[in-house]
Amino acid sequence: MILAVLSGFIFAALVPFFSKFFKRTIPFVLCALPILLFIYFISFLNQIELGSYLMFSYSWVPSLGIDLDFRLDGLSILFALMITGIGSLVFLYTANYLKGHQYLDRFYGYLSMFMASMLGVVLSDNLMTMFVFWELTSISSFFLIGFNNEDAASRKSALTALGITGLGGLVLLAGIVILASVGNSYSFTELLGSSDVIKSSSSYHWIIGLVFVGAFTKSAQFPFHFWLPGAMKAPTPVSTYLHSATMVKAGIYLLARFTPLLGDTYWWNGTLVTIGAITMIYAAIHSLFRVDLKSILAYSTISALGILVFLIGIGTEKALLGAAIFILAHALYKAALFLITGIIDHETGSRDASKLAGLQKVMMPVAIAGFIAALSSAGVPLLIGFISKEVMYEATLQLGQWAIILTILIVLTKIFLFVAGFWAGIKPFTGPLPKEFQKAHLPSALLWVPPLLLSVLSVVFGVFPGLLEKSLIQSVFSSISGSATIIDLKLWHGFNTALMLSILTLVVGFAIYWFLQPSEKNFQKTIRFERISPEALTRDFGNIFSWFAGFWTRFFQNGYLRNYVITILAFLTFLMAYRIFIGVKIHIDWDQISTVTPSEIIVVTLMIISIFIAIFSKSRTTSIVALGVVGFANCLFFLFYSAPDLAMTQFSIDTLTVLLFMLILFRLPKNKTYSSKTIRIRDGVLSLIFGTLVAILVLEVFEYPSSTDISKFYADNAYVLAKGRNVVNIILVDYRASDTIVETVVLVIAAIGVYSLMKLDLNPIKKN
Amino acid sequence: MEILLIIIIGLLHAGGLYMLLRRSMFKIIIGLILLGNGANLLIFLLGRLVKGHPPVLPDGAKIFAEIYADPLPQAVILTAIVIGFGLQSFAIILIKTVFKVLETDDLDELNSTDEEI
Amino acid sequence: MKSLLFKTASDYLLPLLLLFSVFMLLRGHYEPGGGFVGGLMAAIAFLIHSFAHGLKETRNIIRINPGMLMPIGLLLTLLAGIAPWLIGQPFLTGLWFEEPFRFVGVVGTALLFDIGVYLVVIGATLTIMFSITETV
Incomplete structure (x- = not known):
């Protein structure tokens, strides 16, 4: 198991060394990896049923309770299969999509690194390990988004994505640490046992708040959603893989994973439903105002993620079942749509939804894939999308007083997504073929087989939901909800309200599709709202930050050593003064103090005099000699008070220092006074205050008995x-x-x- | 005696800081050395003063029978002295080299010469 | 500073001081002394000699470049640390011979370590002082 998770990293590390020799063949060699992993995970399917799970443990940092424990249950195997399955298709697709690209090997390295990190996230049982993989996905996605590193916009999007998801990761870390300290373990499996303790603890709100921020940033929920459309600058395989099927679902995975642990409380459900509802409706509306196919898909993806958060938030068995199916259904149709967009872009050089049309004449297989994916997205019967939509509607309808408003929200979202899906999957292929795209032709099978395969799967699972029910969805459902209810997926639910709503969705959605065309004009309308979008606000906030950082640096780093020293010491002095001001008990116990002998008096006097000479002497030689005397007096103190080793060392060092000074002394210019009198007085006062405070501090420390355990x-x-x-x-x-x-x-x-x-x-x- | 030592520590710190704030590099080094002495003495004092009983086991004894000076601060200071020497010598050589190149030991005149070297 | 008296005195001082520094080094485990003090003493001994006779002659006496003493010393300290590994003990575990030696006492890795410190201190101090004397 550990090999399965880490193999991606190993491959990524090896790629640069071997790419020189196998430039041509390396993509195909690498494709073997996700395919093998996919088969490997399939083989576990029949071992996981009804909430049971497999554990694989490897010791890592046992002293901190951090181990490489992998937990394979329904939820993690669903994600593992999606990661490796869609991964296989994306790996194959890329081989042709980026054919002959200079850095193709690098791209595959990043991809396999990403795949391995993602597998780590969904399989780790130890929360700390999961966090490490979580951050690795952010980092590898940074490289993938910024793959076209010569494009400034690409670099900027990569930075934004890394910034948002990275910050979210840190917040998540805080959440995990609090969670682990409350539950007294980093192991998810062990934490599950103390779920009630955690829910009733006083830090519960902190935990879920921090976990939410982590999940929302990763899964592009409002108001952190804006990095996702920006991340579409990445090559299309990346958008497919990271930004629709896997990485953005990591947040969903986290929420689903934590549902049995933290869920089913007022704040958990309330927050998730609210944020999910805002995100799904906001992004769905946004998607209707875009013309770039990838933008449309990006916003519809955000909306779909919103739906998932919304469903997890509702938290009933029906809703969780809906989420479980929708994760899979969405991955299948959205990945297909992205891949199709990539083909269109590749062949026509355009992604403009308002111009593209009639391409079915030149690329029929792609068009079929697009049709099916769009229909699945719309939720037309006989497709998996239909089943997931039915379950969702049934879930919201059961909610009593909230049923009406929540159902309206989800139906509206679904209608908008219907339109977005049709724009992306059907519109480019229907109608007359414009002149400018006459030259487009069917690309290599490597490009069109993956989306077609995904679409076919949508149909197969849609017609025979039984295929999924027992093998996969049942165990996913059990691991999210923690309940053992036997689910039953059916194509035909009878004439009920959900079906009516489905028909309504299809009719209204089609009507909008028929009358509303994607156009540049609509896109322009949204621009004036840009200024108050979360993205613009974050940017302004960032600008304030960098301005302040600049000001701060120029203010302190002014190039004068003494100003640095003054700043540091003035602050230190201030701290000490405050400490003394709020109360210091100085009480000198005269009995404890050792007596003073005449010889000591002489040494002390000598020392004080030489300190003054060393400071104020006009002659350089005199100051050095005085400095030497200070050292020797120090040495005598050591000798008086039982430190012969110190005395000897100090003596030798003092001799050497004075010699050293003497050796280079006559090469230096005369001692000059550079500063004006005022500055000297200011420094003098500051130094005296500092010295006095140090002395007082020592006196205070002296009050406490010194701890001699170690010395003893x-x-x-x-x-x-x-x-x-x-x-x-x-x-x-x-x-x-x-x-x-x-x-x-x-x-x-x-x-x-x-x-x-x-x-x-x-x-x-x-x-x- | 402790009180007298505390006064000396205060003086060494004050003097060291005052010299650190000078513009002449030579004085800065004097300040460094004074501060170093002050810090060593401070650590030594915090280990408490014990007269005439160095932390050395008498011949034949296996453990200390009577009071002894705290060995831990002594070990710390011993290395501090030696490392302090390394630092001082490096600083001394540095100002010597700077002076050789720029013919000044005024820190403020170093500000403008970054580009020229 | 090349007076005859100083020259002659330093001729006798050098071996005496060196002997004393070795004495300091060896007794460090039992009485005040040790590698740091011993090394400084030895460095001062060579320094006095160099003032009296000039750097060239002192370098001739030392034979090897004092800078070389630093890596040798570091190597010895590391060796004292690694030695316990050979018998499966953690880094820097103290090891001793069973029987004490005459004059030196119990010999163990701690002594090896102290000798390493001694050499490093001599090497570093002499490198500093010599390179200054040479360029002044």
Whole structure:
């Protein structure tokens, strides 16, 4: 299992090395990977039924409770199959779509890295591991969106996507950490057991709030949705794979995954229904004002994601079942539509929905795929889209007092999506073929087989829902809802309200499609609302940030060392002063203080005098000598108070420093006073305050008994364990020897620095 | 005695900071050394003063029978002194090299020369 | 500074101080002393010699470039750390010979480590001081 998850990373790492030799064949070699994985996951299908699951554990960081545990249940296998299945088709499709592209190998590397991360997200049982993979999907999608790295818009979209999803990831991390500390485990399976504890804990609102932000950013929910249309700058296979079928569903996956753990509370359901409803209706309306096929699809995808959030939010068994089917249905038809758009773009060079028409004359198989996908998106009977729509309507109709408004919302959304789906899947192929597209022709089978296959699957599952029911949807449903109800998918539900609504959807949707054409004019109308869109507001917010960062940098990084020092120390002084202001107990216990002997008085006096001389002396030599005296006095203190090692070291170092100074001294200019008197007084006052505060701080610290546990351990075991008697030396060479190694390295670096500076041959610069 | 040492620590810190704020690079190094001495003394003092009992086991004894000076701050300061020497020597050489090239030890005159080197 | 008296004195001082520094190094485990102090002493010894006789002569006495002492010393400290690995102990575990040696006491990886520190300190200090003396 671990090999299955990580193989994508291994492939991604190997691709650059082998691409030189197998430039032609490498796409086909790589296609084998998702296909094999797909078969591998299929083989698990019959082992997972009715909420049972398989666990695969590998130890990773056991001391932090982070392990590579993989949990295979209905939900994760649905996603794993989508990831590898659609992955296989996309891999094949890309081989032709980007044929001969300079960086084709790189593209495949990113794709397999993405696939592996995505598999990691849906299979990880450990939340921390899942987070790592979660962020890896953001990173690999950054590379994929920005694949055309010479295009500025591409780079910008990639950055926006990374920024939004990355920030969301951080928020999610916070949520996971709180969740794990409340539930006392990072393992999802273990957390499930303490679901009630978590729901009743005081941090519950924090947890779901943070998890929501993570899921909403990834799944492009309002108001974080705007990165998704921007991400359409990516090559079409990427849009297909990441932005309709898999990555954007990671947020949905997360919400579905957490439903049995965190769900079924007022705030959980309320928030999800509200955000989902806003997103689905907002994006569905938006999609009708676009002309670029990919934009239409992007907004309809956002809307579909909104529907999923909405359904998970409703949280009844029917709604969760609807979500389970819709995840699959949407992946099938939306991926097909994206791939078809890619073909159209590839062959005609245009994605303008208002101009494209009549292409069925030149590319019949593509047109068939498009028709079926559009019909499935619309929810026409005999297609899987129809089944999912029926279940959705039934779910909203059951809701008592909320039934009417929620049903109206979902029907409206469905009507708009009907139109969007028809524009993308049917409009380009019907009507007369315009002159400019006469030259278009049917592309290689590698391009049109994948969408056709997806569409055929929509039909197969739509006609024979029993195929899915027992094998897949049942276990998905059980793992989301945690209930063991046996589901029953039927084509024909009888004449009920849901069917009436379905017919209404189809009729109204078709009417709108008939009368409303995608046009540039409608698109222009939306532009004036751009200024208050979440995207523009975020951009303005970002600009304020970068302006402030610039101001801040120029303000502090002004190039004068002393200003830096003053800033740092003034702040430190302020902190200390505040600390002292709010209350310091200084109480000197005269009994504890050691007595003063005459020799010590002499040393102290000597030291004070030499400090002053070192600071104020006009002569350089005098200051150096005074500095030496300060050092030697220090050395005497060490000697008085039982630190012979220190005394010896200080003595040698002091000697060396004075020698060093003397050696280079006469090369330096005369001691000059550069600063004016006012500045000197200001600095003097500041320094005195600082010195006094330090002294007070020391006095205060002195109040508390020093903790000698560590020293006591060192001293007690010096002979027993380390076979020595000089504890200071034993600390240096035994207990803390690794520190000492690093310290010697520091010394070596300093020596090398000095050596190279002295060997550096610099010529004096002539001043103007 | 502790009080006297605290006064000295305060003085060393004040003097060190004052010298750090000068424009002359030579004075900055003096400031660095003063601050270093002050910090070492501070750590030493926080380990408490013990007279005449270095943290060395007497011959034949396996554990300390009587009071001893805290060895931990001593070990810390010992390496601090040696590394401090590395830092000081590097700083000294640096101003010497700067002076050789620019013929000034005024920091403010270094501001404008970034592009010329 | 090349007075005859200083020259002659330094001739005797160098071996004495070096001996003293080795003494400091070896007794470090039992009495005040150790690699840091010993290394500094040795460096000062060579420095005094170089003031009296000139750098060239001191370099002749040391034979190898003092800079080379740094990697050798670092290698020794690392060796003291790696040695326990050979018998399956964690990095830097102290190991000793059973019987104490005369003068030196119990010999173990800690001594090897201290010798490494000693060499690094000599190497670094001399590199710093010599390169300054040379270019002044």
